[in-house]
Amino acid sequence: MFLASCTIYSLTDFEEPAQPLHEIKIIKKKYDSPPLTRSELGTLIEMAVYNGQPEYYGDMILDRQSKKHKSKPVVFSHQVHRRYFTCNVCHTELEFSLSKGQTDITREDNLDGRYCGACHNGKFAFSTEFACDACHLDINPNEHRYPPRKARGDNVPLPQTSYGDHINWVKAINEGLILPERSLPGGSVTSSMPLPGYLEEPLYWTTAVPNIIVHFPHSEHVKWLDCSNCHPDLFSVKQAGTVAFDKESNLYGKFCGTCHMTVAFPMNGCSRCHPRVKNHIGKKP
Amino acid sequence: MKTTTATILVIGLLISFFISASIQNSTAMVKKSYQYGNIIMQRTASENGGGTVVFRHWTHRSKYTCRLCHVDLEFAQVAGESEILEEDNQAGRYCGTCHNGKEAFTIKSCTKCHAKDSAHLAQVLKEDKKAFFAFQKTMPRSRYGNKIDWMQAEGEGLIVLKDKLPGISLPQKNLVTNLRNEPLEPKLSGLPGIIFSHSKHVAWNGCGMCHPKPFKLVNGTTEISMQQIIDGNFCGRCHGTVAFQVNDCSLCHSEPVSL
Numbered sequence: 001m002f003l004a005s006c007t008i009y010s011l012t013d014f015e016e017p018a019q020p021l022h023e024i025k026i027i028k029k030k031y032d033s034p035p036l037t038r039s040e041l042g043t044l045i046e047m048a049v050y051n052g053q054p055e056y057y058g059d060m061i062l063d064r065q066s067k068k069h070k071s072k073p074v075v076f077s078h079q080v081h082r083r084y085f086t087c088n089v090c091h092t093e094l095e096f097s098l099s100k101g102q103t104d105i106t107r108e109d110n111l112d113g114r115y116c117g118a119c120h121n122g123k124f125a126f127s128t129e130f131a132c133d134a135c136h137l138d139i140n141p142n143e144h145r146y147p148p149r150k151a152r153g154d155n156v157p158l159p160q161t162s163y164g165d166h167i168n169w170v171k172a173i174n175e176g177l178i179l180p181e182r183s184l185p186g187g188s189v190t191s192s193m194p195l196p197g198y199l200e201e202p203l204y205w206t207t208a209v210p211n212i213i214v215h216f217p218h219s220e221h222v223k224w225l226d227c228s229n230c231h232p233d234l235f236s237v238k239q240a241g242t243v244a245f246d247k248e249s250n251l252y253g254k255f256c257g258t259c260h261m262t263v264a265f266p267m268n269g270c271s272r273c274h275p276r277v278k279n280h281i282g283k284k285p
Numbered sequence: 286m287k288t289t290t291a292t293i294l295v296i297g298l299l300i301s302f303f304i305s306a307s308i309q310n311s312t313a314m315v316k317k318s319y320q321y322g323n324i325i326m327q328r329t330a331s332e333n334g335g336g337t338v339v340f341r342h343w344t345h346r347s348k349y350t351c352r353l354c355h356v357d358l359e360f361a362q363v364a365g366e367s368e369i370l371e372e373d374n375q376a377g378r379y380c381g382t383c384h385n386g387k388e389a390f391t392i393k394s395c396t397k398c399h400a401k402d403s404a405h406l407a408q409v410l411k412e413d414k415k416a417f418f419a420f421q422k423t424m425p426r427s428r429y430g431n432k433i434d435w436m437q438a439e440g441e442g443l444i445v446l447k448d449k450l451p452g453i454s455l456p457q458k459n460l461v462t463n464l465r466n467e468p469l470e471p472k473l474s475g476l477p478g479i480i481f482s483h484s485k486h487v488a489w490n491g492c493g494m495c496h497p498k499p500f501k502l503v504n505g506t507t508e509i510s511m512q513q514i515i516d517g518n519f520c521g522r523c524h525g526t527v528a529f530q531v532n533d534c535s536l537c538h539s540e541p542v543s544l
Contacts (some may be wrong), residue, residue, distance in 0.1 A: 091427060095317055110416060192428065193534035196475040199541065228429065228532030234516045241512070 012271030012278055013161060013168070014215070017202065020273055021162055025204040026213055030238050035208035045280050048251045048261065049268045050164060055079070055148035057165035058263045063141040064101055077149035079165055084151075086180045086224045087259075093184055094118050098229070098258055118184065132167040158265045162281055163269040170220050180224070195222050207274070209247060215275050232256055289477060318432040319417040320437040321344075322527045324364055334403035341437065343417060343431055345439075350448045350489045351523075355455045358382050362494070363521055384398065429530040436485060438479045446489070463487065472511075478540030 017024065036044065050057050058078030066073050081090070090096045091270075094115060097103045103115065110117030110128040116135075120128045139146050159171040159176070172178045195218055202217040221230070234255060235242045242255065250257040251267060265272055268280040322342030330336040345354070355358045358379060361367045367379065374381030376393050383389045390397055400406035417431075424443060427434040438444045448454075464487065470507040481504075486495070499519050503506045507519070514521035514531055524531050531537075 052531040078500070085534055095432075114418070192532065192536075193477060194542075196473070196477075228530075231532075232512075236513065237511050266347055 002088070012276065013269060014271040014275050016047045016275070017215075021204075021213075024204050027203065027240050029205045029207075029245070031208040031246055032244065033246050034207070041247065042280070044248065044251055047170070049266045050261075052144055053148075054164065054166035056144040057266075058082075059144060059149065060100060061139075061141045061144075062100075062105075062273065064250050066136065069107075072138050075137050075139070075140040075149060076135070077144060079167070080149050080151045080154065082169065082180065082224075082263070083154065083178050084180055086182050087263075088224065088226045088229060089181060089184055091229055092226055098234075115257070123149060124185075161269060162279060164264075164266045170223075173223055192226050192228055205240065212277060214273055216273065225250065279283055296313075302442070316430075318421065318430065319414045321430045321530075323413075326364075326369075328365065330400075332405045333367060335401055335478065337400045337406050338398045339400075339406075339413065340411060341417075342435070344422070346435065346446075346527070347420070347444045348447060350446045352489060352494060353448055353454065353525075356452065356491060356493055369393075382450065427533070429532045431530070435529075463492075468540065469505060476540065477535065477538040477542050479537050481537070482537050494519045 011206060060076040060078070061073050062076060063073035091098060096115065105115045107128075110120065110182070113121060117128050119125045122129065122130075126134055135146070137146050156177060159168040159175070160166055161168045162251065164281055169178075173180065198236050199218045203217070205214050207214060231237050245255055253261050256273075257267065260267055270277045270279050294445070323488055324340040324342070325337060327334070327337040329482060359367070359377065369379045373379050374384070377385065380398075381392055384392045386393075387504055392398075396405070400409055419432070421433055425434040425437040425441065427437075435444070440444060464484040467481040467483065469481055471477070471479055497503055499507070510517045511531075513519055514524070517525060521531060522538075529536055
């Protein structure tokens with residue numbers, strides 16, 4: 001009750017489809033677990049979503065390898081990179097895992113032109129060989145206490161939101177404010193398959209809560225991702241085939257939460273996926 | 286007021302504990318290019334990892350066709366079904382067929398395949414990674430799996446694959462050679478049509494690796510779903526383990542959609 005009373009709600013960011021919602025085909029999904037109550041959901045959201053400064057949202061502090069080799073931790077900023085490259089470039093072409101700690105990037109890899117070293121070679125971007133301090137910072141790996149990461153050209157103002165990094169990346173790409181590359185020079189083809197026609201329209205499905213539905217546009221996702229980034233490892237290819245797809249698992253970083261709690265807009269931007277649900281902004285600072 | 290807050294927090298913590306316990310094993314298992322197709326055999330390995338064999342498909346498929354090992358040498362297509370014994374190798378079966386000091390290094394140098402212990406295994410894996418990337422740099426690239434376009438590599442003559450071993454492979458009269466492209470209709474309309482190329486498969490696999498099981502002889506009569514393939518059946522037996530991964534949709538869904 002105390003926490004709930006502290007929350008403030010903003011307007012929604014959902015853009016209404018051309019057809020009224022009640023005329024749209026909604027996939028009926030079955031859920032094993034009962035829905036969360038409003039207060040449980042509020043508590044969970046506040047526990048799980050990012051509450052820090054927007055400039056640091058999506059920053060990864062990598063210290064597994066550096067600790068082993070007694071070097072300083074690495075700060076990787078998704079915000080800096082996603083202006084210039086789609087997710088697909090690093091997470092498919094360069095084999096960066098979607099889960100933190102699974103890639104095992106070594107200095108040897110970088111110097112041999114893999115992972116960071118594929119671009120950070122002194123030609124495409126600053127070199128991993130000499131510009132060590134550009135990424136290795138003398139910081140406590142548990143705190144975002146360093147000047148926010150910036151790259152040249154990051155000054156173009158982008159459309160705002162009220163959660164996560166406070167940037168509406170989808171709007172930014174749709175309005176042509178950013179033009180992220182879909183492939184590295186000399187890289188492979190842009191996508192594994194053009195989006196089939198019937199998937200160009202957004203999908204809608206039911207949640208465990210009556211009257212609340214999910215709006216999912218494939219078309220916005222394939223601007224950044226390839227089919228294979230999500231299928232079949234995160235989501236099965238069968239319609240409504242992904243079981244145990246409930247709010248809690250999403251909030252804890254499964255399914256959509258793989259990206260939408262860490263890099264893409266976090267789940268307090270409720271209205272982005274749930275039409276006519278207000279955003280949950282959380283505690284007033 | 287205090288008790289309500291405490292209750293909410295306790296409920297939240299309980300829920301979070303329950304959930305975090307249940308999502309441990311759900312992270313996407315995408316294999317790295319240097320690990321793709323590697324088979325780690327340790328059924329008979331000792332507790333400290335001694336005896337473990339890392340079989341690398343990539344070193345073998347850059348020299349031999351699939352058929353040679355999986356038909357002529359009787360290696361099963363499913364890991365753990367071949368039951369390779371020391372005495373088999375000594376008698377010139379399985380690995381021992383080639384690893385005799387003539388075709389390839391001899392099995393007498395045990396530790397070339399068997400790790401001494403876990404430290405040695407880690408070292409072997411590290412060296413394998415290095416060797417793989419050095420090889421990968423010389424090959425045309427693809428997007429998934431080993432990130433090597435093996436078909437193009439053969440087409441360009443970068444790899445030359447042996448299909449027969451003298452004294453082992455029987456001479457075969459190629460009475461039937463099916464090189465047809467078989468069109469297949471995807472179950473969902475709007476998806477690009479599938480073209481199955483016999484010619485690309487026959488060159489490396491012959492007929493027997495796919496027919497009559499799991500594929501019936503008449504095109505389109507075997508009921509296949511994408512989910513079954515992803516689960517490792519039908520095409521997924523190779524495409525997802527050794528051959529290009531099914532993640533690369535348009536390699537099979539290659540017929541342009543006519544709208």
